[in-house]
Amino acid sequence: MVKVVTWNVNSINSRLDRVKAFLDRESPDFLCLQELKCADEKYPHEAISELGYHSAIFGQKAYNGVAIISKKPVETLFRNFDPKDEASRMIAVRTAYGFDLINAYVPNGQSVGSEKYAYKMAWLKQAKQFIQSHWKTSDKLVFVGDFNIAPDDRDVYDPVAWKEHIHCSAGERAALTDLLSVGLIDTHRMHDQSTGVFSWWDYRELSFARNKGLRIDLIYATPPAASLCRSVKVDRDERRGEKPSDHAPVIATFDF
DNA sequence: ATGGCGAGACAATCTCGA
Numbered sequence: 129m130v131k132v133v134t135w136n137v138n139s140i141n142s143r144l145d146r147v148k149a150f151l152d153r154e155s156p157d158f159l160c161l162q163e164l165k166c167a168d169e170k171y172p173h174e175a176i177s178e179l180g181y182h183s184a185i186f187g188q189k190a191y192n193g194v195a196i197i198s199k200k201p202v203e204t205l206f207r208n209f210d211p212k213d214e215a216s217r218m219i220a221v222r223t224a225y226g227f228d229l230i231n232a233y234v235p236n237g238q239s240v241g242s243e244k245y246a247y248k249m250a251w252l253k254q255a256k257q258f259i260q261s262h263w264k265t266s267d268k269l270v271f272v273g274d275f276n277i278a279p280d281d282r283d284v285y286d287p288v289a290w291k292e293h294i295h296c297s298a299g300e301r302a303a304l305t306d307l308l309s310v311g312l313i314d315t316h317r318m319h320d321q322s323t324g325v326f327s328w329w330d331y332r333e334l335s336f337a338r339n340k341g342l343r344i345d346l347i348y349a350t351p352p353a354a355s356l357c358r359s360v361k362v363d364r365d366e367r368r369g370e371k372p373s374d375h376a377p378v379i380a381t382f383d384f
Numbered sequence: 385a386t387g388g389c390g391a392g393a394c395a396a397t398c399t400c401g402a
Contacts, residue, residue: 138390138391138401139390139391139392142390142391142392163391163401165391165392166392189392189393190391190392190393190399190400191392191399191400191401236400236401236402237402238400238401238402274402276401276402293402294402295402328402330388330389330402331388331389331390332387332388332389332390333387333388333389342402344402371390374389374390374401374402375402
């Protein structure tokens with residue numbers, strides 16, 4: 129059983145105690161982090177390696193930054209879909225289990241029609257083209273991350289209020305659908321068709337207590353990998369207590 | 385409609401996130 133986790137930690141150094149406790153508790157084979165919010169030299173390599181984990185990182189001062197923490201060493205394949213992208217948003221590795229793993233922090237987009245929205249849309253198009261040129265649908269590929277898009281209205285606590293808002297707009301959903309047409313399956317929806325399963329809740333307005341959230345942290349897989357996916361769950365407990373991230377980890381298991 | 389909370393940069397308030 130191989131356990132793959134995606135978690136937007138909202139600063140690795142601010143969340144280090146929680147990350148260490150999570151590694152101890154869940155013992156994941158792969159912990160994919162987004163929003164490290166630190167340059168490579170500020171990444172807490174020692175604290176992670178003391179727990180027996182390797183880190184493949186792509187940091188950036190203050191913003192963005194992604195890492196893949198793993199029990200077994202990985203071979204880093206790529207950093208970013210677009211080499212001209214100044215933001216550190218993607219790292220891809222070859223695992224020791226015969227599958228490749230992409231970890232991405234998709235741009236937020238700010239608001240529909242903004243410059244950042246155009247960047248988000250272009251980024252998603254670039255992601256599709258890059259994946260298409262480097263993998264086949266018949267390859268074992270797992271693509272996780274903070275997608276900053278709620279795939280459909282079941283993934284939104286109030287779809288009417290969020291209609292055509294950022295993360296839920298038809299344009300973003302179409303761009304996501306186009307990206308997934310390379311042959312990627314939402315592993316959560318293989319196991320659960322319900323509404324009200326979320327992975328992010330705003331820090332404000334007691335959103336978590338009221339379950340006012342979005343499901344934007346997603347685990348996709350190509351058919352040969354998806355067919356080996358046995359479970360997907362949100363670790364809601366990680367959103368509780370002192371100094372949580374505003375995202376909870378999403379944990380998938382595979383029979384690789 | 386607005387702002388609310390949290391983090392980083394930097395040194396009192398900014399920007400940014402979702």
